[in-house]
Structure formats: C-alpha cells, structure tokens
Amino acid sequence: MRCTLYINLRLKMFFHQLAKLFIGFFIGLLFFPFKLAAFEKLLLDVPIFPPYTYVTSEQRLTGQGVEKISGILNKIGVPYSFKIVANHGVALDGLKRGHNNGFCLGTQNPERDKYGVMSRAVLVNDWAWFYLSDNELTPDSANFKQVARVGTKLNTNTYQWLKQNKYHIASLPNEATTLTKMLFKQRIDAVFLSADVFWYALRANGYDVSKVKQKTQSSRPFGCYFSNEYLAENPGFLAEFNQQVGQ
Structure with a gap:
C-alpha cells in the first residue's frame, strides 16, 4: 500500500513538473516572437556590373552590391542563391518568364515595374x-x-x-x-x-x-527588384528587406 502511494506521489510530482515546463514554454512564445514560417528561397539574377557585381579570378561572385545584399539577406534569414547573367536585359527577361525571383542591382524603370517591385535603395x-x-x-x-x-x-x-x-x-x-x-x-x-x-x-x-x-x-537609387509572384507568396518580405537596408 505504501509502495503504491509512493509511486502515485512520484507520478503526480512528475506531471506537475512537466506541466510547469509546458506553461513556461508557451509563455515564452508569447513574449519572445519568432517567425512562424520562413520566407521561401530566393533566386536572384546578377548582371555583371563591376565594381557593384563581378567575378574574381577565383570565379567567386563579389562586389559592393553583392556584399551588401548578401549581408541583408543573411540578417533576414532567407535562403538565397545568385545566378550570374550577361546584362540587365537578360535579368528582366528572366523576371518576365518567371525564371527568377528578381535581380540585383538595378535602377527603376516602367518596364521593370510591370513584373516586380524595386526595394529601397541599397546604393546610389x-x-x-x-x-x-x-x-x-x-x-x-x-x-x-x-x-x-x-x-x-x-x-x-x-x-x-x-x-x-x-x-x-x-x-x-x-x-x-x-x-x-x-x-x-x-x-x-x-x-x-x-x-x-x-x-x-x-x-x-x-x-x-x-x-x-x-x-x-x-x-539614381540602386536597389533590388523582386518579382510580383514572390512578394505575393511571401507577404512581409519586402518590408523586412527595406527595414534591414535602413539599418
């Protein structure tokens, strides 16, 4: 009888501690916000435009623009990849056809605005x-x-x-x-x-x-273009990107 009471007491203590852990966990969720869902992976075309974007002798993509944009995307925590293209015309064609999620860097024009939205200026x-x-x-x-x-x-x-x-x-x-x-x-x-x-x-x-x-x-402001489709499927991304640009 005493053994049964002892086991029951230990079980009550165990479940009591477990309940406290769960309560603490859910309270933590309320006071320490986090992203419920990460933004989808970005594929960005990069026209070669040194010194903003260029390829080194070691075949590494770099430049003022590449380093700045990589830093912003890393802060946001969005997965991304860059694809080198010959010029801005190729990048725009990819945007039209849905072959990329945007391109960087570029200045604004009405044709580009049909297929994407330009970010806040990353450079001038x-x-x-x-x-x-x-x-x-x-x-x-x-x-x-x-x-x-x-x-x-x-x-x-x-x-x-x-x-x-x-x-x-x-x-x-x-x-x-x-x-x-x-x-x-x-x-x-x-x-x-x-x-x-x-x-x-x-x-x-x-x-x-x-x-x-x-x-x-x-x-002219020099920023990133993100496709209308990507922004529609990833609400809040552009606002967060622009916020990081300003920091």
Missing part, C-alpha cells in the same frame, strides 16, 4: 557623361545632342534614357571596358554610364584618368 548610382579633356565637343555644347557619338552599356537604364531623349547612340557593348577603349581611340565622343562602373573600367584598362572629364547628369 550616379549617371554621368565622360569625355576626353581635349575634346571641344562636351555635354554643354549647343550641338552635342545632335552630333555627339555616344556609347553606353547594352540593356541598361542609361541606354533607355539616351534613347528616350533622342541622343545619337553609336555603341552598345556588353562591357564597360570596351567603351573606355573606344573613347580613347576617338571612335565615340562621350560615354554615358554609371560613374563607378566607368572609372573602374578605365583603371582596369590602365588609362590615365586625368585625361577624362566627368559631368554628372543625375543620381
């Missing part, structure tokens, strides 16, 4: 004119728009801007280094491009930077 992209110091034809010349042979990168927003404003586009290579070579060979009169991209390419080619002048046209 200065659009600028570049021309040789001894060239009398400059962006301030009265006839510059009519006669200047201008080059920019293919499938970029700088290309769209030149086209919309009816400049004479003489060259549209994939590589900014090609534009710097053409400028010094005087095959074009000016380059219209992201300032960081141009100066990076110029130094990579070993040219004398003192022989080139810059005139900044405008400064």
